[in-house]
Amino acid sequence: MPLNITKRGKIWHYSGTVAGRRLRGTTETTDKRIAERIAAEVENKAWQSHLDGPGTTLTFAQAAIAYRQAGRDTRFLDDIEDYWKDTLVPKITGEAIRQMARKLYPEAANATRNRQGIVPAQAIINFASELEWCSPIKVKRFKVSAKIKTPVTRAWVEKFAAQAVQDELHHLAALCLFMFGTGARRGEACALKWSDVELFQKTAVINQTKVEHQRIAHLSPPVVGALANIPSNRNPENFVFSYASGESVGQVWKNVVKRAGIQHLSPHCCRHGFATSMLQAGVDPKTVAVRGGWKDVATVMKYYAHAMDDPTVTDVLFGTNLTQDKTEMQSSN
The missing domain is CATH 1.10.260 (434 Repressor (Amino-terminal Domain))
Incomplete structure (x- = not known):
């Protein structure tokens, strides 16, 4: 039967059964003529959804x-x-x-x-x-020029952390070491709570923002030491690094880089450094992807496998040690 409208207080409501579905709701109006038009529109959409499928009326x-x-x-x-x-x-x-x-x-x-x-x-x-409510949609992405990002090195991280400790920014030093040592994204690291960390077991639970998944990261001794040196009451609900979000790290990070006299590299370069250093140490790409929280190996190889800037690298084929100084860093301008 068609929808009827009834007045409740000053507002008109509709109710009834259309195409086997019980419908009722408010028109949110005190004007009866407008209420009748709204009820008719609701009824029309209900029939359209019944005859043509739910996608035709899905908002x-x-x-x-x-x-x-x-x-x-x-x-x-x-x-x-x-x-x-x-x-x-x-x-x-x-x-x-x-x-x-x-x-x-x-x-x-x-x-x-x-x-x-x-x-x-x-x-x-x-x-x-x-949910079978509508057809899928394809959207062409805007063209993005790939930018080559410089990964941090262990030496860069150690200089940054030393300067941060000198500046009494122990939480920032630990943040840098944690991102380099686990491959965590800046936002993931800043969201870390003490309840996620087990210093004695050397593990941390990282909630991965991009893939909506959790992973358990191993904490190397330097990372454990840096976390243990953070002045904190270690309340389980407190953020480990004391930053409300990843965006709040930016300026203080830049200041430490400048005082340390090292090349300006962003926090995200620690994630690059994790992957690049692991790959150059001979760890297979699949393991790097799993330990760093990437969805697939292809992503690691496409964006994080940086070529070593050393033409003598081919000497390893004949058992010769590499001549590249891995601790060499560019100074900031």
């Missing part, structure tokens, strides 16, 4: 709610949800999502538009597709 807001309720990554979603609101998912095209990314991040680099715009919007729609 982006509904898909986003389901995505959140499933415990998926919610970073960057607020602006995207505000942009699309109740737009029907079938009307959202790949190019429309690209336009959204440009409007939300007009001054940002393409990598940011991809990561904070295209990826989460596409993820929401494709999650709805997994």
Whole structure:
């Protein structure tokens, strides 16, 4: 039967059964004529969904709610949800999502538009597709020029940590050693709590942000020592490194680099250094990927396998030691 409207207080509500589904809700209006139009629209959408499938009436807001309720990554979603609101998912095209990314991040680099715009919007729609609510969507990413990042070396890390300790920034020294020693991303390291750390067992549980997974990292003796030297009451709920987020590390990190007189390298270069140093030490790529929390070996080889800047490296074929000085570092300008 068609939907009926009834007044509760000053607000009109609709109720009834359409295509075998019991529907009821508020029109959020005190105007009866508007309420009748809203009820008719709800009824029409219910029939359309019944005859043509749920995807025809699925809104982006509904898909986003389901995505959140499933415990998926919610970073960057607020602006995207505000942009699309109740737009029907079938009307959202790949190019429309690209336009959204440009409007939300007009001054940002393409990598940011991809990561904070295209990826989460596409993820929401494709999650709805997994629920068989709509068709999946493909979105062409913005072109990103690959930048070669210099990995830190053990010598660089030791100089940085020594300067940080001299500046009484024991937590920053430990942060640097921890990222280099475990391959943790900056945000993952800053999110580490004392409840995640077992100094006697030399382990730490790292919540991996990009792959939504946990891994148990081994803590080498220098890392354990640095963590033990952090002034803290070690409350299980306290952050180990005392930084609210990865972004808050930037300026103090730069200051320590400058005072140490070493090449300016970002915190993320510690992750590069982890992979590069492991590979150059002869550890197989699969093990490096597992221990550093990468999803696949291809990623490690594509972005983190840096060639050694030493033409005599081929001497190892004949049992000759390498001539490259692994402790050599560039000084900052």
